[in-house]
Amino acid sequence: MYAGAAVAVGLFGHASPSGVAWLRCLGAAMVLLVWRRPPKEAWRGRRLLLAGTFGVVTAGMNVVFYEAIARLPLGTVVALEFAGPVAVAAIGSRNRRDAIALGLVAAGVVAIADVRIAGSLLGLVFALAAAAAWAAYIVLGKRVAIGGDGIDSLAVGFVVATVLLSPLALGAAQVWGSPRMLVLGIGVGVLSTVVPYGLDQVVLRRLGRARFAVLLALLPVTASVVGFVVLAQVPGVVESLGTVAVIAGVALRSREDTGPITEPPG
Template identity: 35%
Template sequence: MTSLGSPHPAHPRTGPLLALVCVLGGSFGVQLSAALASTLFPTVGTVGVSGLRMAVAAAVLLVVTRPSLRGRSARAWAGIASYGLAMAAMNVLFYNAVDHLPLGFAVTLEFLGPLAVAALGVTRRLELVLPATALLGVVLISGPGGEADVVGILFGLGAAVAFGAYTLLAGRVGGDTSGLDGLALSVTGGAVLLLPFSIASAPHVDAAGWGRLAASGILGVAIAFSLDFLAVHLSSPRVVGTLFAMDPVVGALVGALALGQGLALVAVVGILLVSFAGAATIWLAGRVGARRTLEDVEPDDARPSAH
């Protein structure tokens, strides 16, 4: 079995494809959990819901992974703490953005974070076309519009920064640990940061609400974050940064199939653009990974001379 911390955790051609599967699974978890959690916003509040969801997820992950607190370097602990902070901030800032902005606008603003990660990681200018295409697709799917709210925009941009940090730090924490134990500690750290809000909100949750919180925390945090973590390990933050454009695609498809919400032609075009960007990213990542692997295993004297 290959550990999560190994430098070549998956075959260079299958790794990006498996990363897409993880991102899609995480997206479905996030969408389903959001539907469950949103019913509690009026009584518990967005920050309270975020904190309680993370507390549930932390408990589940701690039981499953049983992480050790010993033998970790200062760098590893710094990464774990930063990752937990990014998780907590991403959740709180996005939910507050949704409170002030249309959902599509908030989703588009948040996607600027992983888009920046994808753009900064390119080695050739031509590769910038893919994250840009994904952004255009997200805009068409989400349909940003409505009256601009400065406070909401600031929340959305803050969520973008947190989402970008979340994408990058998944790679760092994954490299410093041998499994999901680092993720479990990061989620626990995020839950601790939100603990004051969780404690204040807990008395307002009834029995049915606790059931929804448990399902939301397991689906949208424990499982979704674990899949995102694995996706970055299987490929790279740059690849996953582009693949995160699948989130609004999944949301649109779930709305159309499960809730009977129609898909406008412009949204269908957006889905096709995101799908193209994701497929091209996976193909390029597999091609580059295969070439690097071949260079690693090919003996120096077998390589053609420069003369």
């Protein structure tokens, strides 16, 4: 995911943030179609509607996230976006232990992210929109995961999203004349979408939405670890304390929200 984000930022000089997000969606759709070859049933009725809605919401989440990081520091956007998973986890909290765990996780993410609002109101709006979309991604992703083969539905969803959001391709017009840029765009789709979202579908079949939302707090922790190991970026005291808080919160969160894999009602 973070390798894909690094490639995406490199493409911002050749395409708009929305255009890069659409290239990511296109790349993911192409790779998933070749890999999964969803059966005819996946393209019909309610299964198609759910997959399409999930795909559009997920692609939209990527669009507003890229627009946000084009205007605000990445750490700020990550912290604001995490309000979405926090809301899902809060709704699924069952007791005081969960509330304490959620507080530790939220404080840890803020500490790691080093929040600074850089005076861009539009950037703030995009970041909060990404938070809302992330919450919707978790809720819809759970329904997709328990409603059939989630990765097949992921493929269908990104095809639908690529078609419906195709006007955004205008923002990537410069890329179409460069095979190298097109390959990088597809690479972003594989690294940032196919691999992590495919794994999300596996995990969502086994965990409740609230616990999954809390586990997402490990993303900024992972980013810090990768930065330390690969880039020799030594975290400060506050970031280190934030990492400990996130890990403690994830460990403290109750596991009562897991349940059997069943077909969604209705």
